[in-house]
Amino acid sequence: MIGIFIILVVCFIVMTSFPFILALRTPKDEQATLVVRSDNVKDPRYFPKAFKEILNKALEKGVFDEFLILSRPEKFVYSEKVNDNVIHDLVICRDGFIAVGPARFEKEIYSENTVVLDEQIEARAVSAQKLLLMNKCKIVRWCDGEKETYVGTGCDLGVSTTSDDYMQVMEDCVFHRLYAPQVDVMRCGDSKQIKREKRIVDSSILQELKNADETSCDVAAKDISIIYENSNIKGNIITKDNLVIKEGARISGHIKSRKNITIEKNVIIDGNVFADGNVIIKSDVRVTGNVFSQSDVYVGYNSIIGQYGKIKSVIAKSHVFLCENITVFGYIGCDDKGYTLQKEKFLELLV
Template sequence: MNPAASVFLLMVIALIVFLLPLLPVAVELHGKSDVQPLQVIQQHSGEASYFGDSFRVYIDNIRPVLNDCFAQGTAAKGTLPDGAPCLVLGRGEDAPLIADIQAGGTCDMILASSTDLELPSNTFFPKDIYSNGCVNGGPSNTYRAVLAEHEVRLGAGSRVMRWVQAGTEFTAQSQCQLFSRVSAGRLIRLLEDCRFIRLHAPRIETGSVSPEAADTHVLRRHGNDGVRRLHNADLSIAAGELLRGDLVVRGRLTIGEAARIEGSVKCEKDMVLGPRVEISGTVVTERRLQVGPYCILHGPVIAERGLLIARGTRCGARDMPTTVTAPRIMVETGVVVFGTMWAREQGEVIAAV
């Protein structure tokens, strides 16, 4: 071969080898197959009731059928505009009598009821449920999602895979597992051994709490004096002590019985609150937080690793709701939270010691 041609060929081959890895670049630049900006949800901010509210809009498609069935006291089968099969009940209390909703089976249709809905036990509901009244579920059921305009009562050992929204009250009997968000217009009550992720209601109770007990002691938030105290080591605050201003502690923090803090508290290690501690602001720890019995915590409660709340404690107030959040939350029966309780990994209601 001509030497000049050989050199030229070599250069061409070298150029091809060099450019070959850039071929995908050229294809992507020309084809623009992945040019959408990262999706940022602009219209809502992930409210607990978002799914329930969206489902209500969806179910409005069959509102006339619901009304007809209610007027005639009958049931009807059909499909929603997107082709999803749907069972409409004019009388929700008749549900256990309908072949598609037999106990121990699977009801593979969206269920919509004009009145209170009675559901049998040991049944799997892989599609969403709507009731214009209440939903009373039997024990050991598994639900995908439930929306009720009034109360939702789940039997012991029930499971919810996605969400529940109750217009007024939500009650879960013992050993229920709520894998995602639960919201209610008035009250959420979880009994012993229930597990949860995200709860949102004006009032959240674990176990039985007398309504008065939790509301009698209302600590108003005081404007603190703007002082921020920084403490570089472990710190113990004595029982009964009163502290005004914000406190930031680099080590462990222990707050003694009946101490009062009129401000917020931050701790970079574990924090232990004794019985009847009152804190008017936020409680934050980068590790674990243990809240003793009968504490009153007014502001948000944030524990980055884990949180244990003992009986009789109250977080937030009726007119000043708040958020309690940690990856893992263990909460004894007899606790009241006004607002949101959010366990990223798992929350659990345990018996009061």
């Protein structure tokens, strides 16, 4: 009995002291402090801007044995048109560039003018002044049309698709992040008839909302679950329950639910919408602020998120579903995938 006890004590001492010896032998000078980048700045167009900066520096330095020195030496072609099916090199063109499909560009395409990618083109990344992606194009990383970006139906838009001014995306596209001061989602064939000015919310409606006298609730109404039809509310709405905002309601204030939020037809919200569950926005809704969900966001037909001249965001932890004929002034992002859909498909999803 005593022998077993002594063995146990020895085992205990050995087992507990062994890690201490390891710990004390840890070389101090090799331990690294976690890196916090002090110059880190948020920018939705970070990829094209960083790429242009590196490329311009490399072009200034000049060409070395047919290589440009980017983050590593890269072979490149100066061309307005390439004929191969697989292009292994970086493509640079001063004028416009037209890629005829099917083809695959394994490196970036850079143009100081317009870039057109024909149907079924796959490209790693594209930077242009004006960018046109025809149907069924695939972007692996990012693409940016500084002035305008137009995306045809059935495209896979990779990690990030951006513009510094305007973007138009057709149905059946897949994306992670979209950014432009104005992003319009259209049905193929409709885009030519729709002018950008149409998407500006009538400011008199918002002013009327701000001046409204009727106040149905103030700061925190924790158990509210329905905002009734045509109500006019000033103040924030915070609830633990599912929240349904019925047709025609007008709200001047921010909304937060720990569960789902459903916003029905013709609702106007002058504020932000936050939910831990889904945010379902039906048709003809106006939200002047941000829309954020820890789950999915659905934006229905003819809805507008944000305001002209301002940047706002639509963000979902999982998916974003954008119906045709909607406008977002700013950023759209999700961790999983985002989709643009025709009205019929969008309504099927909601059912």
